[in-house]
Amino acid sequence: MExxxxxxxxxxxxxxxxxxxxxxxxxxxxxxxxxxxxxxxAEKINYRPNPIALSLKENRSRSIGVIxxxxxxxxxxxxxxxxxTIVYNRGYHALIFQSYESYQREVINVxxxxxxxxxxxxxxxxxxTTDIDHLRELQDKGMPIVFFDRFSDEINTHKVIADNFDGAxxxxxxxxxxxxxxxxxxxxxxxxxxxxxxxxxxxxALNKYQRPIDDTxxxxxxxxxxxVDNVIGELLADSNPPDAIFTAxxxxxxxxxxxxKNKHVDIPKQIAVVGFTNxxxxxxxxxxxxxxxxxxxxxxxxxxxLLLDLIERKSKAPITYQTIKLPTEMIIRESC
Amino acid sequence: MExxxxxxxxxxxxxxxxxxxxxxxxxxxxxxxxxxxxxxxAEKINYRPNPIALSLKENRSRSIGVIxxxxxxxxxxxxxxxxxTIVYNRGYHALIFQSYESYQREVINVxxxxxxxxxxxxxxxxxxTTDIDHLRELQDKGMPIVFFDRFSDEINTHKVIADNFDGAxxxxxxxxxxxxxxxxxxxxxxxxxxxxxxxxxxxxALNKYQRPIDDTxxxxxxxxxxxVDNVIGELLADSNPPDAIFTAxxxxxxxxxxxxKNKHVDIPKQIAVVGFTNxxxxxxxxxxxxxxxxxxxxxxxxxxxLLLDLIERKSKAPITYQTIKLPTEMIIRESC
DNA sequence: TTGTAAGCGTTATCAT
DNA sequence: ATGATAACGCTTACAA
Numbered sequence: 001m002e003x004x005x006x007x008x009x010x011x012x013x014x015x016x017x018x019x020x021x022x023x024x025x026x027x028x029x030x031x032x033x034x035x036x037x038x039x040x041x042a043e044k045i046n047y048r049p050n051p052i053a054l055s056l057k058e059n060r061s062r063s064i065g066v067i068x069x070x071x072x073x074x075x076x077x078x079x080x081x082x083x084x085t086i087v088y089n090r091g092y093h094a095l096i097f098q099s100y101e102s103y104q105r106e107v108i109n110v111x112x113x114x115x116x117x118x119x120x121x122x123x124x125x126x127x128x129t130t131d132i133d134h135l136r137e138l139q140d141k142g143m144p145i146v147f148f149d150r151f152s153d154e155i156n157t158h159k160v161i162a163d164n165f166d167g168a169x170x171x172x173x174x175x176x177x178x179x180x181x182x183x184x185x186x187x188x189x190x191x192x193x194x195x196x197x198x199x200x201x202x203x204x205a206l207n208k209y210q211r212p213i214d215d216t217x218x219x220x221x222x223x224x225x226x227x228v229d230n231v232i233g234e235l236l237a238d239s240n241p242p243d244a245i246f247t248a249x250x251x252x253x254x255x256x257x258x259x260x261k262n263k264h265v266d267i268p269k270q271i272a273v274v275g276f277t278n279x280x281x282x283x284x285x286x287x288x289x290x291x292x293x294x295x296x297x298x299x300x301x302x303x304x305x306l307l308l309d310l311i312e313r314k315s316k317a318p319i320t321y322q323t324i325k326l327p328t329e330m331i332i333r334e335s336c
Numbered sequence: 337m338e339x340x341x342x343x344x345x346x347x348x349x350x351x352x353x354x355x356x357x358x359x360x361x362x363x364x365x366x367x368x369x370x371x372x373x374x375x376x377x378a379e380k381i382n383y384r385p386n387p388i389a390l391s392l393k394e395n396r397s398r399s400i401g402v403i404x405x406x407x408x409x410x411x412x413x414x415x416x417x418x419x420x421t422i423v424y425n426r427g428y429h430a431l432i433f434q435s436y437e438s439y440q441r442e443v444i445n446v447x448x449x450x451x452x453x454x455x456x457x458x459x460x461x462x463x464x465t466t467d468i469d470h471l472r473e474l475q476d477k478g479m480p481i482v483f484f485d486r487f488s489d490e491i492n493t494h495k496v497i498a499d500n501f502d503g504a505x506x507x508x509x510x511x512x513x514x515x516x517x518x519x520x521x522x523x524x525x526x527x528x529x530x531x532x533x534x535x536x537x538x539x540x541a542l543n544k545y546q547r548p549i550d551d552t553x554x555x556x557x558x559x560x561x562x563x564v565d566n567v568i569g570e571l572l573a574d575s576n577p578p579d580a581i582f583t584a585x586x587x588x589x590x591x592x593x594x595x596x597k598n599k600h601v602d603i604p605k606q607i608a609v610v611g612f613t614n615x616x617x618x619x620x621x622x623x624x625x626x627x628x629x630x631x632x633x634x635x636x637x638x639x640x641x642l643l644l645d646l647i648e649r650k651s652k653a654p655i656t657y658q659t660i661k662l663p664t665e666m667i668i669r670e671s672c
Numbered sequence: 673t674t675g676t677a678a679g680c681g682t683t684a685t686c687a688t
Numbered sequence: 689a690t691g692a693t694a695a696c697g698c699t700t701a702c703a704a
Contacts, residue, residue, distance in 0.1 A: 003395075005681055016691045021683060031689055048451045051399070053681035056696045071416055071432075077408035077563060082432065093448070096407075096432045098420065112429070116382045125441065131414045188630075211635055257620050284593050288621030341697055352675045357699060367673055389697035392680045 004047045014039060024049070040269065055117055063093040064307060065113035067123040069101045069150075073250060076124065077280040079148065082300025083122060090308050092119070101189075103128035110134045118145040120307045127189035144310035148303035151193050151296075154332070156224060158310070159323040160303040164194050164276075166290040167328035168201025171246050171274045174290065174330060176209045180244035180272055184217040184235050186228065186256055187248045195220070198248050198276065217242060221252065228255035229262070243271055252278040253289065268334060288333035294325045295326045341382045347625040349377060362383070391453055393566055399429040400439070400643060401449035403459040405437045405486075409586060411632045415440070415484065418636025419458060426644050428455070437525075439464035454482040456643045461488060463525035480646035484639035485630075487529050495659040496639040500530050500612075503538025503628040503664035505609045508584050510518045510626065510666060512545045516580035516608055520553040520571050522564065523584045531556070534584050534612060553578060557588065564591035565598070572599065579607055586613040589625065604670060624669035631662045639660070 005026070010017045015034070023038035024047075032163055055061040066083055068076040080096060087094050095118060099106035103119050106126045111134070113121055121143060132152045139145050141154060147159045175183050185202050187195050199218060206213050216238070219231040235242055237246070247253040253275030257267070265271050275282070276293040282289040302324055310319070342360070346353045351370065358366050359374035360383075377383075391397040402419055404412040416432060423430050431454060435442035442462045447470070450458055456478060459471070468488045477483050477492060483495040511519050521538045523531050535554060541551050552574070555567040569576055583589040589611030594601070601607050604623055611618070611627040618625040638660055646655070 003681090006683095007681075012600075017681085018683075018692080019690055021681095022690085025683090029689075034689080035367065047448065050453075050681050051451055052388055052391045052393075052453055053696090054683085056680090056698095057682055057684095060698070061388070071407055072410065077413055080407055108573075111384065117386075117388055117389055211577050241526075254617055254620065261470035261620070281615065281617060281621075284597070284622065285589065285617075285620045286624075288622075335437055340695090342699095343697075353697085354676080354699075357673055357697095359676090360697090365673075370673080386697050389680090389701085392682095392696090393698055393700095395680070 003050070004045050005050070006047075008045070009038060009042055009047060012045075012161035013037060013119065016052070022312060041042050041118060045335060047138050059117060060119050061117045062091060063116075063118050064304075064311070065095050065097065065109075065116070065118040065121045067097045067099055067106060067109050067113070067121065067125050069099050069124060071096065071098055074151075074280065075294060078296035078302075079164040079300035081125075082297035082302075083304040084300075086301050087308065089139060092207035092308065094304075096237065096320075097256070099126040099129075102126040103131075106327070107134045110138055114138055114141070114143065118143075119310045120146070122146050122303050122307055123149050125150040125192065127192055130191045143289065144307060146303050146307040146310070148299050149194065153193070156301070157321050158306040159321075160306065161193070161197075161323065161325055162294040162328050163325045164197035165201040165204070167276060167294070167330070168198040168246070168248075169205045170201075170328070170330040171276065171290075171292050172205035173201045174270060174332065175244045175246065175274055176205060178213065178272065181211075182214075182217070182242040183246060184213075184219065185246045185248070186221050186231060188221070188223075188252065188254050190220045196330060201245060223249070223255060225253035225255045225258055227260040232256065232263070244268075245273050247275045250275070250279055253277050253279070253282075253291070257285070257289070266314045272334075276296065282331075283333055285333075289332055290330070290332045293329045293331055295328070300307055300327055337387070337456045339360075339503035340381050341386070345374060345377055345398075346384060348381075349373060351597050353616065364466035395453060396455050397453045398427060399431055399452075399454050399649070400430050400640075401433065401434045401436055401445075401452070401454040401457045402440060403445050403449070403457065403460075404635040405435050405460060405462050407434055409430070411485075411586060411630060414614060414632035415460075415639075418633035418638075419640040421638075422637050423644065428642075428644065430458075435462040435465075437463040439467075443470045446474055450474055450477070450479065454479075454502075456482070456647045458482050458484060458639050458643055461485050461528065463528055466527045474547075480643060482639050482643040482646070484635050485530065489529070493657050494642040495641070495657075496635050496642065497529070497533075497659065497661055498630040498635065498664050499661045500533035500664070501537040501540070503612060503630070503666070504534040504582070504584075504665040505536075505541045506664070507612065507628050508541035509544070509624075510548065510668065511580040511582065511608060511610055512541060514608065517547075518550075518553070518576065518578045518581060519547075519580040520555065521556050521558035521582045521584070522555050522557075522567060524557070524588065526556045531584065538582060558583070559587035559591065561591045562589060563596055565595040567579070568592065568595045568599070572601070579605075581607060582607050582610065585609045585613070586615055589613045589615070589618075590625070593621065593625070619669055620668075626666070626668045626670055627666045629667055631664070635662055 006017050006020050010020045025034045096110040151159045221231050247256045277291045342353050342356050359371045388502045433445040487495045557567050583592045613627045
C-alpha cells in the first residue's frame with residue numbers, strides 16, 4: 001500500500017511539512033499562493049490525510065463503537081441504520097461489534113474499542129451480562145457511554161429505550177380484550193432490563209382486568225427452537241393450558257410459531273400469539289402476527305445524538321443524564 | 337481517556353521502553369526475570385497495547401474492511417457472521433460498512449477503508465455500481481480485495497458467489513414442473529452479476545422445457561413496495577398474465593407477496609411465487625414460500641479465508657485467482 | 673541483556 | 689510567512 005503523505009508534497013514543492021500541513025488545513029495565515037500551490041498539488045496526487053496518524057496524535061478517532069447482541073436481527077440492524085445516519089452526518093464513523101449474546105465477547109469488544117480510542121460507545125447489553133464492571137471501568141476512564149434498548153441500572157448515563165412496559169401492557173390487554181382467558185408469556189433472558197419491564201407490563205394488564213397472575217405461565221427462554229419447543233410443550237401439558245401467548249422478541253415469536261405449527265396447534269383459535277417484534281414480514285404470516293413494534297431506527301438516532309453531544313460537549317458543568325423512553329406501536333394484524 | 341503506555345511501565349520499572357516492548361512480546365531474548373517483572377506489572381496496571389500506534393508503525397491494522405449493500409438484510413447479516421467467525425479466529429477485526437445500494441456511498445467507503453489502512457477488503461457491490469475504478473485503484477495500490485455474492489468481471493481477484501444460475505434454474509424448473517405455463521421473473525438491478533446469472537438460469541430452464549421466452553415477463557425492479565406493485569400491475573394487466581412469479585431477492589419476494597395480497601390475488605392458485613431469499617421465516621408465510629437459499633454464512637467464511645490468505649501470503653509468485661461457486665438449496669414449502 | 677535513536681504521518685510550539 | 693522540532697505509542701536496527 002504505497003501512500004501519499006504530507007512529506008511527499010513538501011518534498012515535491014520544496015516546502016516544509018509544517019507549511020504544507022498549514023496550507024492543507026488553512027489554519028495559520030499562509031501566503032495565498034503557497035496555499036494554492038499546495039492544495040492543487042495535493043488534489044493532483046490525490047492526497048488523503050492519514051486518520052491513524054491523527055488518532056495517535058489527538059488521542060481520538062472521530063469514530064464511535066457500537067456493540068449489539070446480534071446484527072442478524074431486524075431490530076438491531078435497523079437501529080444501526082439509525083445510528084449511522086446520525087454519526088455520518090456529523091463526520092464520525094461507526095465501528096460495529098457483535099456480542100452474540102455472550103458476556104465474554106462483550107467484554108472483549110469493550111476492551112478492543114477502548115484500545116481503538118473510539119470517542120464513545122453505544123451499547124445494548126448481551127443477554128448474558130449481569131456484571132458491568134467492564135463498562136464502569138470504561139466510563140471511569142472518561143469514555144462516554146450511551147445505552148440503547150438494553151441497559152443496566154448500575155451505570156449512570158443516558159439511556160434510550162422503548163416503552164417496554166406500555167408495549168407489553170398493550171399486547172396483553174389486546175389478548176384479554178379479544179377474550180383470551182389464560183395468557184402465557186415467553187420472555188427472554190431474565191437479567192435483561194427489557195425482560196423485566198415487559199413482564200411488569202404483562203402483569204399490570206392482567207391486574208387491571210383482574211385476571212389471576214400465574215407465574216407458571218411466565219417462561220424465561222433462550223431463542224433456539226428446541227428451547228422454545230420445550231417450553232411450549234410444558235405449557236400445553238398443563239392441566240389448564242393457555243389460550244394465548246405473548247412472546248417477548250423476534251426470535252422467540254418465530255420459534256414459538258414454528259413450534260406451535262409443528263405441534264399442529266390451531267393458531268389463533270386454540271392459541272393466539274402476539275409478539276414484541278420488528279419483523280417487517282409478520283403481515284405475511286399465517287395467520288398474520290399482531291405485534292408490538294419498537295422504533296428501532298429512531299432509537300438508534302436518538303442514542304447516537306446523545307452520544308455525540310456527550311463527546312463534543314465543552315462545558316465542564318455536571319451532566320444530567322436522561323432516560324428517554326420511546327413509544328411502541330401495537331400493530332393488530334389478526335382479529336383473534 | 338487516560339491510558340497506560342509502555343513508557344509508564346518503563347518508568348516504573350526503571351527500564352527502557354525497548355526492553356519493555358521486547359519483554360511484552362517475548363521477541364528478543366531477554367532475561368527471564370526482567371520479562372517476568374514486566375509482564376506482571378503490565379498485567380497489574382492493565383496495560384493494553386495501542387493498536388493505533390501499531391498501525392501507524394507497521395502500516396497495517398490487523399483489520400479488514402467489509403462493504404455490503406445493507407446490513408438489514410438477512411443474507412448480508414448472515415454473511416457478516418460468517419466473515420466475523422473467520423477473521424476473529426485469525427486475530428483480525430472486521431470493519432463493517434454499508435453502501436445502502438448507493439454508488440457514491442460505496443466510493444466513499446472504499447476511500448475511507450483505504451485511509452484506515454485496513455489490510456484487505458471484502459465487498460459485495462452496490463446495485464448502482466457500474467464503474468469500478470475506485471476498486472481498481474485500490475487494488476493497484478496493493479490492497480487485496482475479494483468479492484462475495486456481487487462481483488465485477490473487470491477486476492481480477494478471488495470471487496465467492498452462489499450458483500445463481502443453478503438456483504434460478506431450479507426455481508423455474510420447479511414452477512414448470514408444477515404445471516405453471518407462464519412464469520414471470522422479477523429481477524433486481526440490471527447491472528448486478530447476480531441479476532444476469534439468475535436471468536440466465538431462468539431462461540435456460542424455460543429453454544430446456546421448450547417454453548417460449550417472453551421478455552416482457554422479465555421485470556427489473558427496485559426493492560420498494562411501490563415499484564414492485566407497479567410491476568405486478570403491469571404483469572396482471574397483460575392480456576395473457578403470468579400464473580407464476582420467480583422473484584430474485586428477499587426484498588423483492590416480500591414486496592411481491594404484499595402487492596399480490598393487496599390485489600387479492602390467490603396465491604398460489606392464481607399465481608405461484610418462488611423466491612431467491614434467505615428468509616428464515618418463509619415457512620410461516622401464507623402460503624409458505626418456496627425459495628432458493630444461498631449459503632450466506634459459508635460464503636462469508638470462504639471469502640474471508642481467501643482474503644486473509646491473500647493478506648498473509650509470503651510468496652511473491654503470481655497469484656491464481658479463483659472464482660468459487662457455492663451450491664444453493666431449493667426449499668420447497670408448498671406444493672403449488 | 674539492555675539502552676539509544678529513528679521512524680510511522682501529523683500537528684503544535686517555538687524559532688526565524 | 690515559513691521552517692525546525694518535539695510529540696503521540698510503538699518497534700527495531702544498531703550500539704553498548
